[in-house]
Structures are given as C-alpha cells and as structure tokens.
Amino acid sequence: MTDDLLWPRYAAPTDLAAIEAVPLADRDLPETTYALLARAATRWPARTALSVLPDAARWREPESRSFAELLADVHRCANLLHRLGVRRGDAVALMAPNCAQLVTAMLAAQLAGIAAPVNGALSRPHLAELLRRSGARVLITAGPELAPEVWETARALADELDAVLVLRPTGAGGAAPPLDDIAGVRVGYIDEQAATEDAEAFAGEPPRSADLAAFFHTGGTTGAPKLAAHTHANEVADAWMLAANSLIDPDTVVFGALPLFHVNALVVTLLAPLFKGQRVVWAGPLGYRDAALFGEFWRIVEHHRIATMSAVATVYATLAQVPVDADISSLRFAMVGASPLPPAVRTDFQQRTGVPLLEGYGLTEATCASARSFPDAPRPGAVGQRLPYQHMTVLENGVLAISGPTVFPGYVVGREDHGYRLDGLGKLVDGWLDTGDLAEIDEDGFVHLRGRAKDLIIRGGHNIDPALIEDALLAHPHVTAAAAVGRPDAHAGEVPVAYVAVAPGAAVDEVGLLAWAAQRVPERAAVPKAVTVLDALPLTAVGKPYKLDLRADATRRAVADALAAVPDAEVEAHIDDGSVVVTVTAPTSCDRTAIGDALGAYAVTWNLHITQDAS
Incomplete structure (x- = not known):
C-alpha cells in the first residue's frame, strides 16, 4: 500500500473530482477492520492508540494503550470468543457504557464473528427482541461496578445465552466483586477469562472484506427494532473517506464521547483514526450525558491537546454556555451531525470559542458518514459535500438516494443454516439506498436537507415541509432547537404546530415566537397554529430528534x-x-x-x- 494512493489531497470541495479519477479499488485499502488495526500496530507499535478517562473528574488519569497493546488485547479477547464457540457467522452482543475494555471487545467481536452492540437503556422487551434477531449466544456486558442497572438487565436476559462476559470500569483496581451464578450460563469477567489466551495471533478464520462485521439497531426508542448489517468493506471504506481529510494528520488527537452502540463512535472515533495512527481520548462511561464533563471540558482539551471532536448540536449548545477557562488553541474544528444545527448555536459556539463547527450527514444504512463540510469553504444551508465514491441523486418524490461502497447489504430478517437473511425492506433498489430524507443537491455535490419524507404534515391534502417552520424558528436568536409536527384537526386532517427549546435565561415567550414564525414562514398554510416551549426537545439515545413524542x-x-x-x-x-x-x-x-x-x-x-x- 503506497501512501501516495492512500492519501490524495482532500482539503477543499474542488478536490473531489481528482480523488474519484482513481478507482477506489486501486487505493489498496485494508480488507477488514482487523487488517486496519494490524496495519496500525505494525506501523506505530509504541504510539498511543487510545486514552480512556475513568470519568469526567479524573481526566488526568486515563487508561492508555499503544497500538501494539491494543492489537494484543484484541487477539486475547477474540481467541476467548473463538474458544466459546463464536465463528465467522455468529453475532456477539455488546451492552455496556463506554470503557476501555468495550473498545477492545468491539474490535474483537468483529474479528471472531459479528459485533452486535445494543443500547442497554432500551426496554427489556426491546432488548430481548434485538438479541433474538441477532442470534447472539454470547453477551459482553457491563458488570455491577460499571453500570449496575445494565448488569441487572443482562442477568434478566441471560436465559437464552451460553455465556456472559463482564466488563469492569476503566482503571478499576483491586479485586472484582463476585458475580452471581446464572443457571446454565458461563459467567465471568472478560479480562480474567482472556488472560491466558494467545496475544500474538487469532486462532480462528480471519474475516474477509465481504463478511459481515456488525449489526447496528436503528430507529427511535419504541416500535419494532431493525438491525442494519455492515460488511467489513462498508466500514473500512467509510472510515477511509473520513481519514482522507487533509486537515487531520498523524498528530491529530481526537475526542470521542458518543456511545459505541452508535455508528459514529465506531467509524469516526475508533476506525478512522487507525488509518493515520491518531490518538483518541475517550470520555468516561456517561460520555456527553455526564453533566460534570462540561465543567471540565476546556481543561480536558488543553491537557490532552484535543484537535477535533464529534457531537450533536445539543452538546455544542451547552458548551457555548461554558466559559473557556483554558488554552484551547489545539482545537481546530468540531464536527456536528444527527440533527439540524441551529444558527444561534453555531454563532454562540464559534463566537465564544473561535472553533469552526463543521456539519456532516449520514445514516446507519450507509454505514455512517456520507457528506462533510470544509472550514475554508462554507456552504450556508448545506450539511456538506458528498464523500468520495458515494453517489447521490434526488428521486422523483424529492427523497435523497445514495449508492456506493458504504451502502449496507440490508436488515437482518432471519437466519438459516448458511447464514443471515438480509432484506432492504424497500429501502434498497438496484444498489440505491432510499434515505427517507427530502433534499436538494447543488452542482458541487453539496446536500441541502429539506426534512424527512415521513415527517411531512398533510393539511387538507396539501403537503407541508416541517423544515419551512423549523428554519424560521431556528433563525430566532434565542431558539436552540425546533421541531414541527402535525396536530390532528377535524377540518384539515392535521395542522402544523411547533415545539422549541430556547437558550437559558432567554426573555422569549410562546406568543412572541408564534408571531415571529407568522412573519417568516414563507407559506401561509405552513404557519404553525401553536408554538410550545420545552426545556429540551426529545432525542433518541444518540441525539437524533425524536418527533414521535x-x-x-x-x-x-x-x-x-x-x-x-x-x-x-x-x-x-x-x-x-x-x-x-x-x-x-x-x-x-x-x-x-x-x-x-x-x-x-x-x-x-x-x-x-x-x-x-x-x-
């Protein structure tokens, strides 16, 4: 693999055509996530790969691993899974808040079988269905020290499992507390169980590019769960597209705080840094949900020389209110996605920190990221330019469609002797993924979102795009989040109403916001009938807007x-x-x-x- 082919210039929107002049297959990417890790360990064995904070208060006491040490830990863990019967076509469920051992386990599960991370905060029936669909017989989960409530959930779900492997908190010292027996299930701490395994190589069959690497559950927090399958080729290609960014180099330190059951955490802050040997500083188990993290955040940036980070808009809205009490000159840019970025949040954050916010766009069914922005080439109203080798079009119904190497092979709908049955469930047609997002694409490949197709408000047969209302309200200097939905109406079927969150201490009320919207929503039928102010708008566990509530x-x-x-x-x-x-x-x-x-x-x-x- 030559670095000339691997790292083309990719600093501006005009670089896209030259990048795509070379076929992706000629760039000789690592075949799998395991090959990507092994390459990093060979090139930079002694360089620090990750530093995991025990919690927000102990940011000076991370547990660190070099690339060589991380590979050795992954070998031990994967060999343990192999000894427990996990093979190439078997899923391994992972249910725990972030910790040092979970990073290792995630990579090991993709080496030995298929990683199936789940959000332990979901309801037990929902989790039971996810486990059933994945077919996992081994569960890696938080123990009583790391997350007592998750441990209790794991015990309640263990009846259909063969083994439960338990994670301890980052930096845990002393003897681990004893674990209760579960009838018919092997239970033990993962570090103790893997201690005697071979650290030099994997004993089983290594994966290939077309093999399944992971299952990620999609959607909100209710309704029938769906498991989106990713291949190793999907994940490596998407990680490379992000790592190819010329604004980041081997000395770039990345901050990660999103949960590892979300694709952003895996692709953006675990896999992509492996390409250039970058160090990742991981937050404690609560991540951005830890209120104490924000009070310490700027000192963490200074101490660890953080250069870039990824989060949702609500995180930046909070950080904009935190006085900058440290030298944050290392922080070159911050990435934001998963939900619209209100102009007030962008303005407040950038004025208070001097750090540019770069929007991106992606979805689980396209592995993770599909568009990125550029600090020196802002495109107002766009979420970014399509990433190399991902092709986009707008269908007749106005919905954005994506094709290319990151498009997933389908959802898990069953399992047979030869492997999992996958189905696009109507989202895949001739290699094109229907994203469900209404969008426009400009001549330079920049994507302008116009809302979700399923979020359309239908008033007397007339389709109303919620983005018309949301954009008008987000233009208000004190509005930090906005969402418009349909309210049932006896005459029109439904009429638009809006919900907003405002900046702390803002002198604004619902009457004033309604008047603001009435003056600025460009379509009379779309003017909301009511505006309701909430402390915060509902979000999914990974920070995406959740309009069903x-x-x-x-x-x-x-x-x-x-x-x-x-x-x-x-x-x-x-x-x-x-x-x-x-x-x-x-x-x-x-x-x-x-x-x-x-x-x-x-x-x-x-x-x-x-x-x-x-x-």
Whole structure:
C-alpha cells in the first residue's frame, strides 16, 4: 500500500473530482477492520492508540494503550470468543457504557464473528427482541461496578445465552466483586477469562472484506427494532473517506464521547483514526450525558491537546454556555451531525470559542458518514459535500438516494443454516439506498436537507415541509432547537404546530415566537397554529430528534380540546409500534356517544377506558 494512493489531497470541495479519477479499488485499502488495526500496530507499535478517562473528574488519569497493546488485547479477547464457540457467522452482543475494555471487545467481536452492540437503556422487551434477531449466544456486558442497572438487565436476559462476559470500569483496581451464578450460563469477567489466551495471533478464520462485521439497531426508542448489517468493506471504506481529510494528520488527537452502540463512535472515533495512527481520548462511561464533563471540558482539551471532536448540536449548545477557562488553541474544528444545527448555536459556539463547527450527514444504512463540510469553504444551508465514491441523486418524490461502497447489504430478517437473511425492506433498489430524507443537491455535490419524507404534515391534502417552520424558528436568536409536527384537526386532517427549546435565561415567550414564525414562514398554510416551549426537545439515545413524542403530545392536546365539554374525561397518548394511540379515561356516567362523535372527526386511533364513578 503506497501512501501516495492512500492519501490524495482532500482539503477543499474542488478536490473531489481528482480523488474519484482513481478507482477506489486501486487505493489498496485494508480488507477488514482487523487488517486496519494490524496495519496500525505494525506501523506505530509504541504510539498511543487510545486514552480512556475513568470519568469526567479524573481526566488526568486515563487508561492508555499503544497500538501494539491494543492489537494484543484484541487477539486475547477474540481467541476467548473463538474458544466459546463464536465463528465467522455468529453475532456477539455488546451492552455496556463506554470503557476501555468495550473498545477492545468491539474490535474483537468483529474479528471472531459479528459485533452486535445494543443500547442497554432500551426496554427489556426491546432488548430481548434485538438479541433474538441477532442470534447472539454470547453477551459482553457491563458488570455491577460499571453500570449496575445494565448488569441487572443482562442477568434478566441471560436465559437464552451460553455465556456472559463482564466488563469492569476503566482503571478499576483491586479485586472484582463476585458475580452471581446464572443457571446454565458461563459467567465471568472478560479480562480474567482472556488472560491466558494467545496475544500474538487469532486462532480462528480471519474475516474477509465481504463478511459481515456488525449489526447496528436503528430507529427511535419504541416500535419494532431493525438491525442494519455492515460488511467489513462498508466500514473500512467509510472510515477511509473520513481519514482522507487533509486537515487531520498523524498528530491529530481526537475526542470521542458518543456511545459505541452508535455508528459514529465506531467509524469516526475508533476506525478512522487507525488509518493515520491518531490518538483518541475517550470520555468516561456517561460520555456527553455526564453533566460534570462540561465543567471540565476546556481543561480536558488543553491537557490532552484535543484537535477535533464529534457531537450533536445539543452538546455544542451547552458548551457555548461554558466559559473557556483554558488554552484551547489545539482545537481546530468540531464536527456536528444527527440533527439540524441551529444558527444561534453555531454563532454562540464559534463566537465564544473561535472553533469552526463543521456539519456532516449520514445514516446507519450507509454505514455512517456520507457528506462533510470544509472550514475554508462554507456552504450556508448545506450539511456538506458528498464523500468520495458515494453517489447521490434526488428521486422523483424529492427523497435523497445514495449508492456506493458504504451502502449496507440490508436488515437482518432471519437466519438459516448458511447464514443471515438480509432484506432492504424497500429501502434498497438496484444498489440505491432510499434515505427517507427530502433534499436538494447543488452542482458541487453539496446536500441541502429539506426534512424527512415521513415527517411531512398533510393539511387538507396539501403537503407541508416541517423544515419551512423549523428554519424560521431556528433563525430566532434565542431558539436552540425546533421541531414541527402535525396536530390532528377535524377540518384539515392535521395542522402544523411547533415545539422549541430556547437558550437559558432567554426573555422569549410562546406568543412572541408564534408571531415571529407568522412573519417568516414563507407559506401561509405552513404557519404553525401553536408554538410550545420545552426545556429540551426529545432525542433518541444518540441525539437524533425524536418527533414521535411530540406528535403524541400534539395529539393529546387536540383530543383534550375536543373533549373539553365531557366532564372528568382524561386523555393520554402513547407510542405503539411507531404510531400514536390515544386513551380516553372517563367515568361510567359519561356520554359515550358524545365522546365517539367528538373524536370521530379526527384521524386518530383511540381507546375508551371506563372507570367507576366516585361515590
């Protein structure tokens, strides 16, 4: 592999054509994530690969591994998994907050079999279904020291497993607490179980580029889970596209704090740095959810000489309010994605820190990243230019589609003797991935998002793009987040309403915001009927906007208004398999006909629960 081919100039949007003049196959990328790690360990054996913080307070006491040490640890762990019966086509589930041992386990699971990381904060039925779909017989999970609640969940789910391997906190000292026996299941600490395994090589069959590397669950926190499959070729190609950025070099120190059950953490802050031998500083187990991290953040940047980081917009909104009390000159740029970047957040963060915020775009079904921005070539309104070798088009319905080496092979829909059954479930057509995102692409390949197709608000048969409303509200100097959804309406089917979060201490109210929107939303039908201020908008566990909760709230309010004349009627709304369902609770003396007549005019699913009248 020659560095001339591996690292073309990639510092500006104009470099894209020259990069793609060389076929990707000629760039001789490592075949698998294991080959990528082995290459790093061969080239830079003594260089520090990762420094993991025990928690926000102990940022001066990281647990560090060189590239050679990381490879040795991965060999031991993968050999343990192999001894437990894990083979190339077998999934290994991982359920734990970030820690040093989880980084090793993630890479080892992709070497021995297929990594299937899951979010331990999901409901137990949801987790049980994810484990069932993955077919995992081995679970690597947090122990009682690292995350007691996750450990209890793991014990509750262990009946269908062969082995449970337990992780300790980063920097844990002293004897580990004893683990309860689980009938018929092998239980033990992963470091103790792997201690005698061979550190020099993997005893099993190494993976190939077309082999499955990982399963990542997609979607929000409710509804039927989906497992998106990634091949080794998918992950290596996407990691290279990010590492090819000429703005980063081998001395660049990367900060990582997103959970490893999210593709961004794997591809952006674990795999991509392996290409150039960069050190990654990992936050403690709570990551950006650790309130103490923000108070220490600028000192962490100074101490570890952090050069770049990746986070969601809400993280930068918080950091913009934290006084810069350290030398942060090492921080060259910060990457943001997963949700729209409000102009107020960008302005506040950049003015207070001097650090440019670079937007990106991606989705799990395209491995991770599909577009990037450039600090010296801002493109207002765009989330970035498409990455090399990823091709994009806008379909007739206005939806963005992607093809290329990062497009996933499908969702896991079953397993047979010869392996997993994968299906695109309507998202894959002739190699093109339907992203579900409404978008426009300019002549330079920059992507301008216009909302989610499924988020369209349909008012009397007229389609309203929520982005029209959200963009208008995000232009307000005190609005830090905005989301528009449809509220059921007896006459129009649904009408637009908006929810916003504002900067701390902002002197703004819902009446003023509604007037602001009315003056700036370019389409009269799209002007929201109401604006509601919340402390924070709902997000998924990885920081993506979660509009279902807002739709449920809007539906609840609409039904409550419709039943205002029904004495003692109480209204609740919940999410059931991705849809909003309303429950009306009323006493036996209620007029059921009146309730039925009132709600019959709304396109909502509802149930009536009758309670005894108060005596």
